[in-house]
Amino acid sequence: MYGFGSKKSLIEDFASTALTEYSVVVINGYLQSINIKQVIIALAEILVEQFKSKRKAPSGNLPKLQQPFSSRAMDDLLLFLDGSEMDENDSFICVVVNNIDGPGLRDSETQQYLARLASCSYIRVVASIDHVNAPLLWDKKMVHTQFNWHWYHVSTFAPYKVEGLFFPMILAHGSSNQSAKTAVIVLQSLTPNAQSVFRILAEYQLSHPDEEGMAIDNLYSISRERFLVSSQVTLNAHLTEFKDHELVKTRRNPDGQDCLYIPLANEALEKLLSEIS
Template identity: 25%
Template sequence: MEEESVHFADSNSEEDVEEEEEHSSAQEATHAQPKAKAKKPKKRKGATGPPPMETFINQTAFDVYFSYASSTLRVSDNVLSSLVEPLTHDEVHTIEQQMQEHADSNEGVQRLCSMHESFFPHYWFELHNGFNLLFHGYGSKRAILTKFGKEYCARNGNIIIVNGYNKRAGLKTILSAIEQIPKLGEVSLRSSGLEGQLQRIYGFFRDSNHPPLYLIVHNIESPSLRDNKVSTLLSTLALHPRIHLIASADHINTALLWSSAEVSARKHSPTPVGTEIPSHKGYAWLFHDLTTFRPYVIELTHRDISTLPAQNQGTGATSGGAGQAMSEPAMSHVLASVTEKAKRLFRLLATKQMAAVEEDASSKVTGLEKYGMQYDLLFNEARKEFLATSDVALRALLGEFMDHGMVLSGGTPEVLWIPAGKEILKRVLQNMGST
């Protein structure tokens, strides 16, 4: 029995060996066949962005970052300015009036302004204890500060109001206003220039026989008041013990205009007349929230009116007269900033267009290109008037008007016209001195 069992085991092992040999030969045959190449993922035509995820064996955060950073971004050509039509001057004026009427009739706004006015005695106390006042917060603060100046400052001294939101406000404006104070002009200048005027003003108010000066500056953070000379003037006068500065600001980063030393500076000690001005400068600010929620109607009237509305510029204007109509203030603003030759060229084009419009007895703004003047004819007329002797010179004169949308062009041959009605053109020509 043992032999049989042993023999049975031996016979089984031989069969297993045979099966293993057959299996190994089958594997060798399989490996002998040529391997099929792995298919690479197809790349889509015009596809942008990182490569497919299958190309990375183990994609890390760094791989993802650099793959996306190297991809190109698609930017849409549909911008908001091309979808929304700009407002005209009349529409802007109407909106401003509605905002003003709403603020005047709003009980909450009126209560808020009344609350601020109740703090006038507190502001007055701070002014006469070595501090200047800087008011911030949302809404126009012009009316409240002007009222404070009339009710308190004007009754106790000289008051100067500087409208910083006006682009014309600057060093000369402030100095000329201060120089008009009675008896100040009688003081002789020690030296010429800003230093001499500053010494005269500073020395004049050292005398207690002269009333103090209250300087109210609306929008002290405006670009026209950021000049170094203006800063020197204000920072010196602000520390005078008898000159008091009240200012407003609307920019959120206004405090960054001055260093901490200038903000926390203290008033100069009283010194006798004739001594030198102390060297340190600053403002000695106390900050107050003066939120009013009133619209900035007056402040916005001094913006560049030639930018409203945005005109169809250059030769891109269609021959259908799609350009926005220019208003009289906008045209006057542009004419005030161009050369005399450019004014004469505009008068020439406007006169020809006026004559064509009067013949047709039409004053509509649309379709004005039919009353325009061909470029070749305008060039001949300009050469006769010695305005331009070459095409380059004429294009240069027209460039300023075309950039602001005052002159449009289009059609073949090229025609130039002014996008303004008969009455507006007539008034503009009268203001220019044309008959």
């Protein structure tokens, strides 16, 4: 499925209505990191359970099936999903991929594995693409032989609300208004305590414009005084969220101390604070 607008709701509605008779696995390509081997291991385990429930697994193959999939090579896993060990082509697993061209799936090796997966006899793939150059990820063999796509133009014009929360956001680029809006969307998905920690950092940055940023120890002390965090571990969890979305970055001051700063101009930062008030 391709076209302008988010297709997440559309593709998941399709899965929940048209694919109810089958096992369905959803992969969200808009996430930053996806372990493709873990996905394929999960598919193999689901297939085994599916055959066990139907009592169709040939008894001669059971010892081999009981080997842990986690110890198998990718080629072995894909051969298993292609039916080399069990010949029951009336059963298959539907793999639904939101943003198969997303940052978590975009590298060449992962796309090759997805193409091989799509050609397996026990697998059917439904996917969405959002980038205009997404087909450049695939060669002719992948498109026509392995994926063997049926293309559907479905412009939904729906906003990329969920996808946008996980996509890397370079806040310093673009207009102040747009940058503030982008940051607000991310912050609204976080806990109130995380938002308050971010506010402390933002207010410090506005009141100390000549400094490199706020020292982590300083942020921790103030956050703990205000009962926003109970330990350094809690603060680090918030900072990981901020850094993953590029809301916060780190740089060193002249004393060699790591400091946190928000990559936004003061104007955009003030607008952001007013938006989350």
